[in-house]
Amino acid sequence: MKKISLLGNVSPTQFFNDYWQKKPLLIRQAIPHFKPLLSRDALFDLATKEDVESRLISHAKGQWDIQSGPFQTMPSLATKAWTVLLQGVNLHDHNADALLRQFRFIPDARLDDLMISYATDEGGVGPHFDSYDVFLLQAYGQRRWRIGKQRDLQLIENIPLKILKNFKPQQEFVLEPGDMLYLPPHYAHEGVAIGECMTYSIGFRAPSFQELGEAFLQFMADSIDLPGCYADPDLHPTKHPAEIGNAMVSQISAQLNKVRFTDDDITIFLGERLSEPKHSVFFDAPEKILTPLRFSHAAIKRGVSLSRKSLMLYRNKHVFINGESFSIGRADKMVLCALADSRGLNGTQVATASKDVMEALYTWYQDGWVTLA
Numbered sequence: 001m002k003k004i005s006l007l008g009n010v011s012p013t014q015f016f017n018d019y020w021q022k023k024p025l026l027i028r029q030a031i032p033h034f035k036p037l038l039s040r041d042a043l044f045d046l047a048t049k050e051d052v053e054s055r056l057i058s059h060a061k062g063q064w065d066i067q068s069g070p071f072q073t074m075p076s077l078a079t080k081a082w083t084v085l086l087q088g089v090n091l092h093d094h095n096a097d098a099l100l101r102q103f104r105f106i107p108d109a110r111l112d113d114l115m116i117s118y119a120t121d122e123g124g125v126g127p128h129f130d131s132y133d134v135f136l137l138q139a140y141g142q143r144r145w146r147i148g149k150q151r152d153l154q155l156i157e158n159i160p161l162k163i164l165k166n167f168k169p170q171q172e173f174v175l176e177p178g179d180m181l182y183l184p185p186h187y188a189h190e191g192v193a194i195g196e197c198m199t200y201s202i203g204f205r206a207p208s209f210q211e212l213g214e215a216f217l218q219f220m221a222d223s224i225d226l227p228g229c230y231a232d233p234d235l236h237p238t239k240h241p242a243e244i245g246n247a248m249v250s251q252i253s254a255q256l257n258k259v260r261f262t263d264d265d266i267t268i269f270l271g272e273r274l275s276e277p278k279h280s281v282f283f284d285a286p287e288k289i290l291t292p293l294r295f296s297h298a299a300i301k302r303g304v305s306l307s308r309k310s311l312m313l314y315r316n317k318h319v320f321i322n323g324e325s326f327s328i329g330r331a332d333k334m335v336l337c338a339l340a341d342s343r344g345l346n347g348t349q350v351a352t353a354s355k356d357v358m359e360a361l362y363t364w365y366q367d368g369w370v371t372l373a
């Protein structure tokens, strides 16, 4: 896919200064002449698959209904006001992946996925807010967006969907194919299909501190080293056998206070966590696996690419791919960082790779994390 400007007249720097996480931005013809990347039938086909997260939402007579996929059949196209939403389409389609990668002026550590929704006339998911930044790209047909900056984010109780109790829209836009609306987190919005419509959501992720804290303690559990056991050679007779004594608390506290973590521990934890594929992701190993020698010849000739399902990040001397971390030397850093940033290496770059990197590439190729270009 050709590189496009996406933000219209707004430069990426201006976007981060004035809009990102701050206020909405409507970009008319962000992608001029945009055509849907997947047909309606292709979307319905994805909705039948076990490894695609899908939801079907409908509303009639004021009642909301939500079901989780996979779906072998869809409601009738003649029925109004239903929508099917498919998460992570970029994992299954090359063009969807290429579209998501156009948003790499924002770091991969923040980029989540491309969700596609198909709706019949009047379809939508109701007035709500999301916890994350989102770019809503109109792909087919028209959708009327109503948006509002409101403090009151109370939701209607006892219904299966998150619908705002008191939605107070302040602005309204009808988006045509190629138009895009950026919304910061917690901005109230409602998109309603005007006729048949498809909308692509480019979503971001921001881990919660509580979740990170819990996972970090688990991560540290694997690496702490506290040799020895509690000892009390000076114990005296006690009148209060049920009481935990001061000596015990202070000795154990002194030991537990030896647990330390460094910026390196945090980097490794974060890199492994942020590069961990979602539970539904399965890699496809090559049908016929080449020998290491043939692989390296082919890789030097043709280059290699990261699988669109692979998540690869790096920081300082640490490289992370699909939840695994590696500590690397200066010489290997260049080639592995180039692989992560460009999501591929050409043959000339592969030819500069050390034996260790070649071995890693071969293992990743066997696992389906890396493919021959």
Ligand code: SIN
Binding pocket: 083, 116, 117, 124, 125, 130, 134, 189, 191, 199, 200, 201
């Ligand atoms: C949709 O595509 O219908 C919903 C997207 C959203 O509101 O976040």
Ligand code: CO
Binding pocket: 128, 129, 130, 189
């Ligand atoms: Co939303």
